[in-house]
Amino acid sequence: MTLTDYLPVYRLRLRTDRLELRLPDLDDLVALADQAAAGVHGPDFMPFATPWTECEPVERGRRTLRWQMGVIAGMTPEKWMLPLVVVLDDQVIGMQEVGAKDLKVTREATTGSWLGFAHHGKGLGTEMRAAVLDFVFNGLGADYATSASFEGNGPSEGVSRKLGYKADGIEHHVLGDQRRVDNRWRLSREDWEANRKHEVAIEGLDDDVLAMLGLGDAGK
Template sequence: MTLTDYLPVYRLRLRTERLELRMPDLDDLVALADQAAAGVHGPDFMPFLTPWTECEPLERGRRTVTHQMSVIAGITPESWMLPLVVVHEGQVIGIQEVGAKEIKATREANTGSWLALAHHGKGFGTEMRAAVLEFVFTGLGADFALSASFEGNRASEGVSRKLGYKADGIDHHVLQGVRRQDNRWRLTRADWEAHRKHEVAIEGLDAEVLASLGLGDAEE
């Protein structure tokens, strides 16, 4: 037996022009932790609802490893999040998450991501989100993809707009004692098709993987 027999989602690969997205092994988690330790965002803007980056580099890396291991351990057909590492030229440069609850009924999925600071501004954010959107719409047959970004996160908002998302309301959160506006974004299948520019190859998405994510023959 191999890991993919016990966790079929490890068969999954998403490939774009420059990137590969995959479930992380232990070496990938170490590489991801190194990138987190090196820095994820500037000091003047906190993009995360949970300010996990506000600590020393070693602790930031440790938090990355333990959090992603807990996310992997929590995958069930009813509720799952796939923490896909983003690999460019053999190097892990960030993470692209995609998740859903009761996707068989809701037909919608959520995404979130971060890139190491050294890899900002190179179009990777758009390309990696495009990869999971292909997975969500073509691979899983979803109708909607959802995202959110704090007001002022122009990079994330720019990716959403570029890929065809439309504003879907706001939420308020208290972060570090301050009220922050969280802008919700929704992408329909029609808008995704109209803005689809990246070619994405989906590998390893077989019946066992679909079943592990709450989808099977009955959904067709």
């Protein structure tokens, strides 16, 4: 038996012109922790509802490892998250997550991501989100994808608008003693199809993977 016999989702590969997205092995986890330790964002803006980056570099890497392992270990067909590493030229450069709750019924998935700071501003954020959107709509047959970005996070908002998302209301979060506005974004299948700009190859998506993601006999 191999790892993919027990966890078929490890067979998944999403490929674009420049990127490969996959679940991380141990070497990938170390490389991702290195990216986190080196920095994820500038000092003047916190993009995360949980400020996990506010610590020393080694602790940022350690938190990354723990979070990734915990999310993978906690997957169930009813509620799951795939914390995919993003690979460019054989180098792990960041993380793109995609997840859902009761996907068979809701037909809705959500995404989140981060890139090592050195890789910002190169269009990679758009390309990696396009990869998981193709997986969500074309691979899993979802009707909607959602995302969110704090007010003032221009790059994330730009990716959402470029890919066809529409504003979907706001939420308030408290970070420290400050109220932060979180802008919600929603993408329908129709708007995704109208704004597709990246070709995506999905590999390893079979009945065993679909069952792990809550689709089971219902398929797509």
